[in-house]
Amino acid sequence: MDFSYTDVQQMLQDSVQKFVQKSYDFDTRNTILNSEKGYSNENWQLFAELGWLAVPFSEEDGGLGGSAVDLMVIMEEFGKANLIEPYTAAAVLSGSLVAELATGEAKTMLVESIIGGELLLASAFAEPGSRFNPGSVATSATADGDDVILNGTKVAVENGPNANKLLVSARESGDVRDAQGISVFVVDASTPGISMRSYQTVDGKMASEVTLTDVKVPASNRLGEAGAALPAIEVATNRAIVAVSAEAVGALEVLLQKTVEYSKTRKQFGTPIGTFQALQHRMADMFIQCQLARSIVIMAAMILDGDDSAEEKARAVAAAKSRIGKAIKDVGQEAIQIHGGIAMTEELDVGHLFKRVTALDLAFGDGDYHTQRFAQL
Amino acid sequence: MNADFTAEELAFQEEVREFLRSEFPADLKTKVDASVRLDKEDMVRWQKILFEKGWAAPTWPVEHGGTSWSHTQRHIFATEMGLYGAPEPIPFGMKMVAPVIMAYGTEEQKQRFLPDILESNSWWCQGYSEPNAGSDLASLKTAAVRDGDEYIVNGSKTWNTLGQYADWIFCLVRTDNTVKKQEGISFLLIDMKTPGITLKPIVLLDGFPEVNEVFFDDVRVPAENLIGEENKGWTYAKVLLTHERTNIAGVPRGKRRLKALKNIAAETDDGFGGKMIDSASFKHRLAEVEIELKALEYSELRTLAALSVGKAPGPESSILKIVGTELAQRMDEMFVELAGYNCLPFVPEQFEPGFAGEPIGPGNSASAALTYFNNRKLSIFGGSNEIQRNIISKAVLGL
Numbered sequence: 001m002d003f004s005y006t007d008v009q010q011m012l013q014d015s016v017q018k019f020v021q022k023s024y025d026f027d028t029r030n031t032i033l034n035s036e037k038g039y040s041n042e043n044w045q046l047f048a049e050l051g052w053l054a055v056p057f058s059e060e061d062g063g064l065g066g067s068a069v070d071l072m073v074i075m076e077e078f079g080k081a082n083l084i085e086p087y088t089a090a091a092v093l094s095g096s097l098v099a100e101l102a103t104g105e106a107k108t109m110l111v112e113s114i115i116g117g118e119l120l121l122a123s124a125f126a127e128p129g130s131r132f133n134p135g136s137v138a139t140s141a142t143a144d145g146d147d148v149i150l151n152g153t154k155v156a157v158e159n160g161p162n163a164n165k166l167l168v169s170a171r172e173s174g175d176v177r178d179a180q181g182i183s184v185f186v187v188d189a190s191t192p193g194i195s196m197r198s199y200q201t202v203d204g205k206m207a208s209e210v211t212l213t214d215v216k217v218p219a220s221n222r223l224g225e226a227g228a229a230l231p232a233i234e235v236a237t238n239r240a241i242v243a244v245s246a247e248a249v250g251a252l253e254v255l256l257q258k259t260v261e262y263s264k265t266r267k268q269f270g271t272p273i274g275t276f277q278a279l280q281h282r283m284a285d286m287f288i289q290c291q292l293a294r295s296i297v298i299m300a301a302m303i304l305d306g307d308d309s310a311e312e313k314a315r316a317v318a319a320a321k322s323r324i325g326k327a328i329k330d331v332g333q334e335a336i337q338i339h340g341g342i343a344m345t346e347e348l349d350v351g352h353l354f355k356r357v358t359a360l361d362l363a364f365g366d367g368d369y370h371t372q373r374f375a376q377l
Numbered sequence: 378m379n380a381d382f383t384a385e386e387l388a389f390q391e392e393v394r395e396f397l398r399s400e401f402p403a404d405l406k407t408k409v410d411a412s413v414r415l416d417k418e419d420m421v422r423w424q425k426i427l428f429e430k431g432w433a434a435p436t437w438p439v440e441h442g443g444t445s446w447s448h449t450q451r452h453i454f455a456t457e458m459g460l461y462g463a464p465e466p467i468p469f470g471m472k473m474v475a476p477v478i479m480a481y482g483t484e485e486q487k488q489r490f491l492p493d494i495l496e497s498n499s500w501w502c503q504g505y506s507e508p509n510a511g512s513d514l515a516s517l518k519t520a521a522v523r524d525g526d527e528y529i530v531n532g533s534k535t536w537n538t539l540g541q542y543a544d545w546i547f548c549l550v551r552t553d554n555t556v557k558k559q560e561g562i563s564f565l566l567i568d569m570k571t572p573g574i575t576l577k578p579i580v581l582l583d584g585f586p587e588v589n590e591v592f593f594d595d596v597r598v599p600a601e602n603l604i605g606e607e608n609k610g611w612t613y614a615k616v617l618l619t620h621e622r623t624n625i626a627g628v629p630r631g632k633r634r635l636k637a638l639k640n641i642a643a644e645t646d647d648g649f650g651g652k653m654i655d656s657a658s659f660k661h662r663l664a665e666v667e668i669e670l671k672a673l674e675y676s677e678l679r680t681l682a683a684l685s686v687g688k689a690p691g692p693e694s695s696i697l698k699i700v701g702t703e704l705a706q707r708m709d710e711m712f713v714e715l716a717g718y719n720c721l722p723f724v725p726e727q728f729e730p731g732f733a734g735e736p737i738g739p740g741n742s743a744s745a746a747l748t749y750f751n752n753r754k755l756s757i758f759g760g761s762n763e764i765q766r767n768i769i770s771k772a773v774l775g776l
Contacts (some may be wrong), residue, residue, distance in 0.1 A: 128739070131648030131717055155738075156718035177650060199722040199737055202746045207721060209737060268513035278763060329710065336753045340511055340761065341536050341588075344754055346580040355582060355750065358713070359721060366714055368658055 003298065009073050015050060016077035024081045026349045029204075032084055037162055038206040039085050047085070048117030056095040056239070061111050066099070068239060068304035072246040072297060079250025082349065082356050084204050086120070086159035088247070088363075093240040094121035094167050100232035101184055101224035110186075122163035122189075124154035124210050125233065129176075132365035134169070134233050136177050139212065141170035141185065143219065148172075148185065150193075150215040160208025161198035163189050168212065172227045184229045186221045187212075203359040204352070231310070238317040241364045242304060245297045245324045248360045251353050252293060252327060255335040256286045258350055262339055279338055286331045293327035296320045311377060318374040325367020328357045380678055382449070389450055393457040400426055401463045408730070409462040412744040414585070416730045417500070417542045424466055424497035433495055434471055441479060441487070442495045448685045452678075459629025467539065470494040470501035474547045477564065477613050481605035490545075490566070504534040504548035504567070504591060505614070511536075512764050514549070515558045515611060519593060521550035521565055523600065528552075528565060530573075530596040536758065540576055540589040543569050549614055552607050564610035566602040573597070582750035584725035625694060625759070626701035628674045634708050635667055641715050641740070653715055666707060673700050692772045695765040702755035702762065709749040716745035723747075 005013065023043070032040045047053050055070050057063020064070070071092060078087060091114065098110045098121075113119035130136035139152025150170050160166070166187045174181030187194070193215035196208040224232065260283055263274030273279055300320035304313050332354045336343045343350040361367065382390065405419055427433040435451045437443025446454065458465065466472070475494050478486055493499040510517040519532025530550060540546065546567050553561030567574070573596035578586035605613055642654040642663070653659050680693050713720055719742035727736045728744050737743055756762040770776040 126718055129646040129648070131646055133648030136648050156721055197737060199724055201721040202723045202750075204723075267509075268511060268516075270513075270516075278766070333706075333753065337756055337762075340757050341506070341754070344581050344751075344757070346582065346584075351582045351750075354753075355746075358746065358749070362713070362717060362721065366717070368656075368714060372656075372658065 005069075005073065009070060012052075012055070012070065013073050013077060016052070016074055019046070019050070020077055020081040020083075024083065026352075029082060029084060029352075033200075033204045038200060038204075039162060043085050044120070045117045047087070048115065052087075053091050053095075053117055054115045056092050057099055057111055057115065061099050061107070062115060063099075063111070068242045068301040069298075071239065071243050072301045075243045075246035076250035076253075079247035079252075079356075080254050082204075082251065082353055086122075086162070086205065088240055088243045089123065089158035089205075090114070090121050090163070092243045093236055094123045096236035096239045097123060097167055097184060097232060098223065100235050101229060103224070106220075106223075119165065120159065120163050121165055121167060122157050122159040122208075123167045123169075123236075124157045124160070125169050125237075126154060126156045128153055128155055132369045133177070134237055135179060135182070135230050137169050137171045137182050138176050139168065139170040141172045141183055143172075144216070146219055147216050148219050148222065150185065150187070150212045150217065152212050154210040154212070157196075157208045157210050158201075158205055160189075160196055160210055161206045165189060166194075166210065167223070168210075169229065169233060174227075179230050181227045182230045182233070183226055184223045184233070185217055186223060187215060187217050191215050191217065201359055203356040205359075234314065235310075237364055238304060238313060241317050241321050242297065242301050244360045244363045245293075245300065245320050248324050248328055248357050249290070249294050249297050251357050251360070252290050252331045255331055255350065255353050255357070256283070256290050259283060259286065259335045259338050266340075273338075282334055282338065286334050289327040289330045293324050293331075296323045315374060315377045318370040318377060321365060322367050322370040322374055325361050325370065328361045329367075332357045380675070382453070386449055386453060390453045390457065393454055394461075396430065396432075397457060397461045397463055400430070401461060402426070405464075406462065409464070411728075412741040412748070413728050413730060413732070415464060417539075419730070420464060420467060421497050421500075423464060427466075428496050433466070433497070434475070436472070437475065437495070438479070441475075441491050448681050452681050456629045459627070460633055462633060466497075467500070469503050469538070469543075469547075470497075470499065470545075473503065473617050474501050474545075474566070477547070477604060477617050480616060481564075481609075481613050485601070486566075486604070499544045500539075500542045502537055502540040502543035502546050502569075504537060504546045506536045507533060508535050508590075512761055514614075515562065517549055517551060517562065519548065519550050520554075521552050521563060521598070523552070524597075526600050528598045528600060528603070530565070530567065530593040530598055532593050534591040534593075535579070535588070537576075537589045537591045538587060540569070540591055541578065541586070545569060546574075546591065547604075549610050552610075556608070559611040561608055562610040562614070563607050564604040564613045565598060566604065567593075567596065567598050568602075571596050571598065582753075583747040584723065585729075585751075587751070626673050626677045626697035627705055628670065628677055628701070631670050631673070631701070631704060631708065634705075634712075635663070635670060638663060638666075638708060638711055638715065641712070641742075645715050645717075659711075659714070662707075662711065666704065666711070669700070669704050669707075673697070673704060676700070692768055695760075695768045698759065699756075699762050699765050705755055706749075706752055709745075709752045712745040713749045716742040719743060720746035720749075 054063040056066055058066040095114050102110055125134045127138055142149045168185050168187050171181050172183050193213045195211045198208045201207050264272050266273050297320050300316045303316035339350055434443045435446055435454055439445050478490055507517050521528040521530045548565045549562050550565050551561055552563040573594040575592045577590040579588045580586045645653040647653050719738035722737045722743045726732055
């Protein structure tokens with residue numbers, strides 16, 4: 001038994017830490033957040049150069065290995081910096097989906113351009129009625145000669161506004177929640193019939209509501225076999241869940257650390273508030289939450305990398321996301337409460353981290369959703 | 378033992394309901410139901426309608442334009458307002474400074490300030506907290522130095538709610554540095570137009586500058602604006618706090634929001650062909666909230682019954698503050714949970730008055746996260762819930 005990182009993972013962590021410490025302080029983040037695109041393409045190109053965009057892919061596919069533990073290493077550091085760049089959406093979720101579904105020449109081209117930083121993808125799965133279930137797909141794909149016509153609405157498409165191409169889940173047959181009949185299509189973002197309402201999310205990322213009206217794409221843009229994409233969507237989503245969970249672990253750790261620091265310097269009644277036992281115990285509880293969150297994310301990442309059945313993997317991921325949801329509420333809310341009013345302002349990074357972890361709690365299903373999923377699996 | 382209203386009280390309840398149905402402006406009702414922020418004009422307009430009816434200040438004595446309502450009637454009025462969604466008056470003038478002026482002000486001060494507060498001609502804000510005086514309010518440092526017929530005020534206040542609208546600010550200022558910190562504080566009324574006052578808006582997590590920092594740079598305040606005696610301000614401030622605690626539990630608002638949660642849950646897809654109201658876990662938590670709300674309501678009624686027989690409000694107001702705010706925050710979490718991805722868009726302007734665009738997401742679901750963020754303040758302000766627990770441990774449990 002050994003929970004330490006490999007030398008390569010250690011180097012990866014060092015390199016992300018170095019970047020974050022040097023080039024991603026609170027003010028820089030705010031500048032990026034308020035820039036026109038809402039993310040830094042310069043950073044994205046740097047991620048490509050440093051090889052980080054290759055991390056989600058196996059060596060066979062031209063990547064650096066693609067283990068969930070590697071993703072965890074990167075994402076924890078991104079979480080600490082409250083990074084805005086769409087790594088989960090574009091590289092982990094969309095990248096994993098491409099790796100799972102695409103084949104041959106198409107796969108090589110897509111993977112190479114993702115790793116190279118030229119292709120920025122967004123996955124459009126969620127719909128107005130699907131809530132967190134990626135297997136609920138009402139968007140239709142109708143064959144029309146050598147083309148396919150897409151119609152439907154996708155919501156909460158992270159990185160939608162900046163994506164060159166969208167990966168759209170659509171139904172070729174069956175009822176809304178049938179497991180069979182779902183395909184994924186690569187759709188150029190500029191295809192006629194696509195309209196986007198773009199917005200910044202509460203945690204500073206860019207996202208869109210995407211309406212597809214008679215969007216015509218060549219049938220060859222389908223990734224994988226017709227109607228058989230759901231298992232791949234679930235695999236990609238599970239990896240993305242580990243990514244956002246690790247991101248939350250990083251963010252929560254910083255929230256704890258900042259709260260403890262603040263309690264040592266903030267004086268009321270003539271003494272640092274950290275000397276009050278009522279607050280000490282609550283910070284001790286925050287620490288416990290952070291540790292349990294970290295433990296269960298490690299568990300989920302290791303199981304995803306292992307030889308367990310798809311069902312066991314899904315259970316591990318559901319367990320992690322459920323437990324992380326509890327830690328997010330407890331640690332996030334306590335960080336604000338112990339800081340007091342100052343953490344309610346936009347001027348302090350604590351509030352922004354709180355908003356980020358709140359969004360991460362919802363990402364791919366909140367704690368309650370995954371508790372139920374765990375119970376049913 | 379009974380918790381029934383008398384026939385007269387029931388008739389009064391019906392009168393209040395009828396008044397709200399006919400007089401609460403429809404455009405304001407629409408805004409409230411859509412979670413759109415009410416602006417100053419909206420709030421003043423509604424207050425003036427209440428004033429015309431003679432109901433602007435239910436807690437004031439009749440001689441100053443209040444009502445002669447019993448505690449139970451006041452409770453009925455506040456309950457019906459909350460259930461209907463009609464906003465309470467902004468508390469700073471009506472509920473906070475006015476009782477202090479009535480109790481400790483001169484006749485001249487009463488004549489000068491109270492009628493404008495009653496008619497909502499003047500908007501008041503609060504100058505209490507400072508960057509280094511929060512829970513430990515008595516350590517405040519903003520200084521007022523006597524110079525002839527004036528005080529010269531220097532320092533800064535923070536967490537000043539809606540000061541951007543205000544005509545007047547009531548301040549706790551330090552007038553004596555040489556004594557115990559509680560004994561060197563005075564209560565001063567300052568015209569916001571006085572030279573030397575600047576406001577710096579503080580944007581909160583929901584994107585709205587709800588509070589300000591207020592800076593005082595050699596601000597000259599006529600000594601006649603001092604309330605009561607110099608260095609007695611801390612005593613007056615504590616009186617103000619007990620007045621402020623009425624209706625702090627927020628039961629009516631809680632009931633209205635519980636109903637909204639149920640309605641939204643009945644319409645929200647669970648992603649598996651059902652609705653969120655069918656989720657055993659969600660239903661369980663809804664039930665817990667409803668039960669807690671009942672326990673809170675009856676705790677409030679017991680306080681009310683004690684008040685009605687002339688007992689002073691005691692530490693039970695701390696119970697109402699803690700439970701009321703924490704319950705409201707639990708409901709905020711449930712609104713976020715129901716909204717799911719729909720609360721991710723950070724588009725605060727769509728809940729501001731005058732927004733003409735097409736809102737993102739169904740209904741007002743995009744307001745759920747904004748409210749969740751903003752309402753973290755509930756357990757921080759008005760004496761943080763930690764301070765409330767201190768009060769219970771000391772004043773009730775004798776620890």
